[in-house]
Amino acid sequence: MKAIALTGYGHENVSLQDVAEPEAGPGEVVVRIKAAALNHLDLFTLSGVLGIEHQWPHPLGADGAGEIETTGDGVKGLKPGTRVMINPAHSCRQCELCRAGEQSECPRFRMLGEHLPGTLAEKVVVPQTNVYPFPEDLSFVEAAALGVTFITAYRMLFTRGQMRPGEWLLITGIGGGLAQSLFQLARPVAGRVFVTSSSQEKLDKALAMGATAGVNYSEEDVGKAIRQKTGKRGVDLVVDSAGGPSIDQALSALRKGGRVVVAGATAGQKAEINVNRLFWNQLSIVGSTMGSDTDVADMLRLVSGSGLRPLIHATYPFEEGAAALAELERQEHFGKLVVEVNP
Numbered sequence: 357m358k359a360i361a362l363t364g365y366g367h368e369n370v371s372l373q374d375v376a377e378p379e380a381g382p383g384e385v386v387v388r389i390k391a392a393a394l395n396h397l398d399l400f401t402l403s404g405v406l407g408i409e410h411q412w413p414h415p416l417g418a419d420g421a422g423e424i425e426t427t428g429d430g431v432k433g434l435k436p437g438t439r440v441m442i443n444p445a446h447s448c449r450q451c452e453l454c455r456a457g458e459q460s461e462c463p464r465f466r467m468l469g470e471h472l473p474g475t476l477a478e479k480v481v482v483p484q485t486n487v488y489p490f491p492e493d494l495s496f497v498e499a500a501a502l503g504v505t506f507i508t509a510y511r512m513l514f515t516r517g518q519m520r521p522g523e524w525l526l527i528t529g530i531g532g533g534l535a536q537s538l539f540q541l542a543r544p545v546a547g548r549v550f551v552t553s554s555s556q557e558k559l560d561k562a563l564a565m566g567a568t569a570g571v572n573y574s575e576e577d578v579g580k581a582i583r584q585k586t587g588k589r590g591v592d593l594v595v596d597s598a599g600g601p602s603i604d605q606a607l608s609a610l611r612k613g614g615r616v617v618v619a620g621a622t623a624g625q626k627a628e629i630n631v632n633r634l635f636w637n638q639l640s641i642v643g644s645t646m647g648s649d650t651d652v653a654d655m656l657r658l659v660s661g662s663g664l665r666p667l668i669h670a671t672y673p674f675e676e677g678a679a680a681l682a683e684l685e686r687q688e689h690f691g692k693l694v695v696e697v698n699p
């Protein structure tokens with residue numbers, strides 16, 4: 357079968373090529389991929405910075421949606437042809453944390469496309485626990501775009517962030533796919549939603565979608581601007597996927613007792629914070645990664661019941677998957693980039 361796969365690190369080593377077909381072992385299903393959505397994670401994997409030992413060729417891609425093609429021994433309730441979206445997070449399902457329902461805290465947590473052969477392929481094999489039938493009114497492209505970013509956003513806001521109706525929220529870096537998923541899930545629930553970006557165009561798009569106000573972080577101090585826009589109060593919750601210097605800015609934008617949930621470090625892995633501010637204002641810094649089975653199911657129920665749909669910036673034919681990854685690197689998009697594999 358064909359896959360968008362790496363034969364080394366770097367964009368110059370990404371191409372459409374022949375790879376071995378997957379087979380469903382006990383408890384597993386083979387999904388014939390219809391659409392695969394791209395994530396920043398794919399760029400980390402292809403750059404080689406993750407320090408994982410890959411075997412070449414390595415198919416990229418975490419997010420995907422498609423149809424069940426074959427099922428392994430012991431698989432129940434999933435028939436060939438069933439339309440499913442894939443939760444790209446693998447966990448052992450046997451340790452104490454998995455058994456307590458916290459699959460994303462599993463010590464053997466792994467991701468499709470990062471540690472395991474990914475979804476930018478005609479077929480992928482996953483445990484039956486990782487596929488979720490989705491409502492008829494969602495397209496394959498939309499269902500694929502609900503993977504990494506919506507699962508992560510749901511857990512950041514509601515499970516780790518404990519967001520309550522009416523709270524004031526700051527989302528950093530509104531250009532990114534995760535930030536937009538956060539916005540879409542939070543907007544109907546939050547009292548006010550503030551956003552940051554270095555691009556006025558992206559701030560304007562967020563305002564048109566219902567953001568309360570935007571802050572251009574390349575021109576203004578985020579903490580000062582948010583305090584000024586909230587009558588010195590600050591926000592209840594900041595959700596951040598940039599890391600680096602934005603953590604201290606997030607802390608300075610919070611009200612006393614506020615919390616920041618971090619699920620990424622695209623702007624830097626080290627952060628310097630004002631410890632006085634942390635303890636005096638009784639702030640919380642919380643990490644978050646992907647989601648538990650409950651987070652995934654709750655997110656899907658929320659999306660299907662509310663009519664909410666992921667923002668799609670562009671779709672690409674399978675043959676142009678490498679070009680789509682290069683487009684992702686340029687960070688000029690607003691919404692998800694999705695590759696149609698077997699349309």
Ligand SMILES: [Zn+2]
Binds near residue numbers: 448450452453455462
């Ligand atoms: Zn486990």
